[in-house]
Amino acid sequence: MMILYGYWRSTAAYRVRIGLNLKQLEFESRSVHLVKDGGQQHSAEYRALNPQGLVPLLIDGDTRISQSSAILEYLEEKYPGLALLPGEPEARAAVRSLYQSIACDLHPLNNLRVLQYLERVLDVDKDSRDTWYHHWIHKGFTALEKELSVHAGEGNFSMGESLSMVDLFLVPQLYNARRFNVPLDEYPRLTAIEQHCLSLSAFADARPEAQPDAVLKKD
Ligand SMILES: N[C@@H](CCC(=O)N[C@@H](CS)C(=O)NCC(=O)O)C(=O)O
CATH class of the missing domain: 3.40.30.10 (Glutaredoxin)
Structure with a gap:
């Protein structure tokens, strides 16, 4: 296994x-x-x-x-x-371009070690750290919202009717943005795709809260 x-x-x-x-x-x-x-x-x-x-x-x-x-x-x-990627080279390139905008440009700037470096080494306070975090999320999501509005068309997934690797990067990034209290009202397309994906068990079972090592606050 x-x-x-x-x-x-x-x-x-x-x-x-x-x-x-x-x-x-x-x-x-x-x-x-x-x-x-x-x-x-x-x-x-x-x-x-x-x-x-x-x-x-x-x-x-x-x-x-x-x-x-x-x-x-x-x-x-x-x-x-x-299949997580479409068959044709052109469509594959479109999927890779979109998921890499999250994987290469957005996520690395907001990763734990980057935030820790800002706080611990550069002495950045929590508010400035959050400003940094929100800035990179908004920059990435604004472009994605525009691009997916074209690619998704009337479909439920990022690329339309078929699920693709873009969905696998988008849903976790939205989870992450919520953790840092980023308002998501400007991204109705992204959150609609997220909602649909999370209705599928493969996504729901992968949620952080569903993992055995999750530590959930009890109110
Ligand atoms: N580009 C890497 C990013 C991996 C990554 O940043 N992982 C984070 C958690 S999401 C991590 O291990 N952070 C530990 C740290 O920053 O010290 C990938 O896609 O796997």
């Missing part, structure tokens, strides 16, 4: 959980607590597995893959079943 090193609230691990569920691949989740003990991703034990010190990490037999995009592209090539 495959092993996925992740963390319940990790946006990048959430993408991979959705992909594994959609392809109906069984996996064992191993939790790497990103905060406890100064962050278990920095432990010698985990660094030996993934020198990048980030989750997710997938182990499939003798194959070890870091980076959620690489993992999902690997699953797509190795395990047919439900």
Whole structure:
């Protein structure tokens, strides 16, 4: 069985959980607590597995893959079943362009280690840190809202009628934005796609709150 090193609230691990569920691949989740003990991703034990010190990490037999995009592209090539990419090169390029706008341009600027560096090394206060966070979310989401309004048409998914890798990156990023109280009223297309995706069990089962290592506040 495959092993996925992740963390319940990790946006990048959430993408991979959705992909594994959609392809109906069984996996064992191993939790790497990103905060406890100064962050278990920095432990010698985990660094030996993934020198990048980030989750997710997938182990499939003798194959070890870091980076959620690489993992999902690997699953797509190795395990047919439900397709995460369309068949034609032009449509594939459109999907990759959109999911990479989240994976490469938006998410890295708001990652835990970047926010920690702002606060701990550059002495940025919480309000300024949140301004930084919201700025990059809005920049990314504004472009996506425009682009998906064209691609999605009347369909329920980012690219229209068919689910694609864009949905796997969009839904976790919206979860992440909510955690930081980003208002999402300006993105009706994005939130409608999210709502539809979360009605599917592959997405719902991958939600952070549904993970065994989730720590949920009880009111
Ligand atoms: N580009 C990477 C990003 C991975 C990443 O940033 N993971 C975060 C959690 S979402 C992490 O491990 N953060 C730990 C840290 O910043 O120290 C991917 O797509 O896998």
